Amino acid sequence: MSNIDFLKVLGLEDLNQGVSTGNDWMMTSDEIESMSPVDGRRIGTVRVAGLDDYERVIKTAEKAFLEWRQVPAPKRGDIIRQMADAFRKYKQELGTLISYEMGKSLQEGLGEVQEVIDVCDFASGLSRQIYGLTMHSERPDHRMYEQYHPLGIVGVITAFNFPAAVWSWNTMLALVCGDVAVWKPSHKVLMTATACQKIAAHVLKENNIPEGVCSLVCGANDIGEIMAKDKRIPLISATGSTAMGRKVAVAVGERLGKTLLELGGNNAIIITENADLNIALHASVFGAIGTAGQRCTTTRRLIIHSSIFEDFKIKLINAYKQVKIGDPLLEGVHMGPLIDQAAVQNYLHALEECKVQGAQFIVEGGVLEGVGYESGCYVKPCIIEVQPDFAIVQKETFAPLLYVMQYDTLAEAIAIQNGVSQGLSSGLISLNIRETEFFLSHAGSDCGIANVNIGTSGAEIGGAFGGEKDSGGGRESGSDSWKVYMRRQTNTINYGTGLPLAQGIKFDF
Ligand code: NAD
Secondary structure, eight states, X not given: OOHHHHHHHTTOOSEEEOEESSSOBOOOSOEEEEEOTTTSOEEEEEEOOOHHHHHHHHHHHHHHHHHHTTSOHHHHHHHHHHHHHHHHHTHHHHHHHHHHHHOOOHHHHHHHHHHHHHHHHXXXXXXXXXXXXXXXXXXXXXXXXXXXXXXXXXXXXXXXSXXXXXXXXXXXXXXXXXXXXXXXXXXXXXXXXXXXXXHHHHHHHHTTOOTTSEEEEOOOHHHHHHHHHOTTOSEEXXXXXXXXXXXXXXXXXXXXXXXXXXOOOOEEEEEOTTOOHHHHHHHHHHHHHGGGGOSTTOEEEEEEETTTHHHHHHHHHHHHHTOOBSOTTSTTOXXXXXXXXXXXXXXXXXXHHHHHTTOEEEEOOOBOOSTTOTTSOOBOOEEEEOOTTOGGGGSOOSSSEEEEEEESSHHHHHHHHHSSSEESEEEEEOSOHHHHHHHHSTTSOOSSEEEESSOSSOOOTTSEEOOEETTOSOOEESTTGGGGGEEEEEEEEEOSSSOOOGGGOOOOO
């Protein structure tokens, strides 16, 4: 399929409006170009929000909330079910756009759209399961229970690397909960955001849903900053770097709003002497080079038992020789480009730092040049032997750099794994139940995600997704993450004839 075909099917033009309250697209003045890291070409241009446009979006969303919260939850769920069908219809084209605009392999692009569909299905079912608890009151003839009400506007700020999935994780849940959503996507992937909004808006229009239930405000970081300070947005769900999360936490915290933060990771796999090395190899390579090392759950560190360290290094070197780097839209390509030149500079800077700190390159890095690599965004994945306490190893470099290090006891391996400021995803490869259970115990991994005989990347939507420490502490997607999008209310009802007061207090009147 040519570029023109998939853009046309998605309703995208050369110049697109990027601010929408649903089906209504606003005429705004500023523009951002979307460049493909795959071939360096301009995909299109998206018009972005100024302050006035933002105001209109928020005012419309405020109004829409008053109507949307009246719609019964299962009816809201039915609309999300229709969204799932709409995304099924456009899976191929949207997956292709994601791959072309972000640079991940087509398989991963399609997989990302599947995540959108899956979370819509999940949210649709959830719409009949927004349960509260009941409890026995200590007072006679009293009944107590808890119920959940929608919050209002949910501000969704997303990163470039999952340009569709993270929006859907938040928006679909928010919508079934009775909230309305305002999305500020990364300015690096605005064509994907515009396409997602068009697909969703069509479903909303067909169901006569008021403008403002599901809005898009394309823009740069400044729009995110305005949202974080905006008291009319009770919950900001922000996905991105830890540096961004710290700023958002302060701005939202200052106005006592709620945050759901999904931030950077520094994920490790521990490979014990009891590991199935075939599983270990597949988990490590997929985790390190998938999405060119630009997943929050990318495997950045391998902590390998000293008895198998040298042998496993050889396996890794051989596996890396098989990695095909190139146009991610082509079949058989494992790794596409980094998102842009700035990402390439970060990668090169990290390689320099590794050298300065005395790390040893097992597989050399570098920028690829020549036919097929004209965008200048293709880099070699590399493997670097380090000491766990090297400064560079503490940082998340959003690129395919894999640090390897060795350990002697499992307690030592877990201390290394937990000894960084981030706490998103972790994995242990072992066939020994004592090792696996220790890793999963309270003394084991301190991450939000702890896997056994699976790597660090690729989470299913059914579980709550998120990390601890500098990874933000938020939980989104499956399980009971929906509770974050609602306010909880405790209700006590007296159906008796008297009014027993707390702590036995009595009045004489
Ligand atoms: P980024 O922090 O540069 O930007 C993320 C989003 O935040 C963008 O929409 C950006 O415009 C906005 N933003 C930036 N500064 C802001 C501010 N001060 N106030 C409000 N909004 C602001 O991140 P990125 O480069 O797009 O994405 C890569 C990072 O995202 C990595 O650190 C990665 O680990 C992280 N990430 C985390 C998860 C997760 O679920 N934990 C998922 C995907 C990506």
